[in-house]
Amino acid sequence: MAGIRLAVPGTAKKGETVEIKALIQHAMESGFRRGSRGEAIPRDIITQFECTYNGEQVFAADFHPAIAANPILTFYLVADVSGEIEFTWIDQNGQSWSDSKTLTVA
Amino acid sequence: MIEQTDLNRRRFLTVSSGAVMIAALPLAAYADHEDLVRARGELFGDRRIQDGRVTVTLPPIAENGHSVPLSVSVDSPMTPDDYVKRVAIFSPRNPLPNVAQFHFTPRSGKAEVSTRIRMSGTQIIQAVAEMSDGSLWGGGKETVVTLAACVVL
Numbered sequence: 010m011a012g013i014r015l016a017v018p019g020t021a022k023k024g025e026t027v028e029i030k031a032l033i034q035h036a037m038e039s040g041f042r043r044g045s046r047g048e049a050i051p052r053d054i055i056t057q058f059e060c061t062y063n064g065e066q067v068f069a070a071d072f073h074p075a076i077a078a079n080p081i082l083t084f085y086l087v088a089d090v091s092g093e094i095e096f097t098w099i100d101q102n103g104q105s106w107s108d109s110k111t112l113t114v115a
Numbered sequence: 116m117i118e119q120t121d122l123n124r125r126r127f128l129t130v131s132s133g134a135v136m137i138a139a140l141p142l143a144a145y146a147d148h149e150d151l152v153r154a155r156g157e158l159f160g161d162r163r164i165q166d167g168r169v170t171v172t173l174p175p176i177a178e179n180g181h182s183v184p185l186s187v188s189v190d191s192p193m194t195p196d197d198y199v200k201r202v203a204i205f206s207p208r209n210p211l212p213n214v215a216q217f218h219f220t221p222r223s224g225k226a227e228v229s230t231r232i233r234m235s236g237t238q239i240i241q242a243v244a245e246m247s248d249g250s251l252w253g254g255g256k257e258t259v260v261t262l263a264a265c266v267v268l
Contacts, residue, residue, distance in 0.1 A: 077183075
């Protein structure tokens with residue numbers, strides 16, 4: 010579970026605004042569904058997302074059950090200096106997944 | 116003959132003004148929604164929300180309510196002195212009024228975000244943006260949902 014796909018440009022010019030896409034495989038079980046025997050399926054969702062650039066927060070999101078399965082986010086970042094862009098997802102139980110990409114600023 | 120034209124014009128005006136009233140009705144209806152108003156109050160208090168600067172993009176018709184592409188953009192220079200702090204998304208018809216909250220920084224460069232949401236029925240999705248100066252701006256977009264996610268959401 011929890012496959013992460015990231016789309017981050019490898020290089021950028023200083024001051025350029027680059028587009029970032031981040032997807033994580035997750036059912037985002039809403040807690041409103043019922044199983045085949047009518048039993049309630051408990052909620053199991055990712056509640057938080059954060060993107061940091063050289064340790065500083067660039068963008069973050071709070072999710073509720075209305076976010077579709079395999080949540081995808083497209084957002085932007087200003088390329089400043091070369092460094093690590095780190096992505097972290099945290100679910101309702103505190104479990105977290107992260108991945109990172111290196112951005113080279115020419 | 117002249118009378119006939121006149122009558123048509125009068126009838127046209129009556130019908131068209133009626134259509135305008137009907138079109139304006141949903142605006143009044145969603146603002147009354149208690150859950151949405153409460154959820155908005157929990158995040159922003161009872162501060163005044165001005166209309167504008169926030170653009171919500173949704174397809175006019177969503178065939179599948181399980182995954183509807185949503186984009187929100189806010190008109191802001193995104194400089195350290197003037198940027199968008201956060202944008203909250205609300206739904207008047209889903210089981211829960213809160214959809215998501217997005218936090219921006221001047222390093223975001225652009226106050227724009229896209230994701231995919233669940234919609235349990237035709238409704239006007241609303242977005243409220245809080246600027247770095249504390250002002251609130253709001254916008255919304257209606258989507259007709261043919262297969263609602265509410266059946267199995």
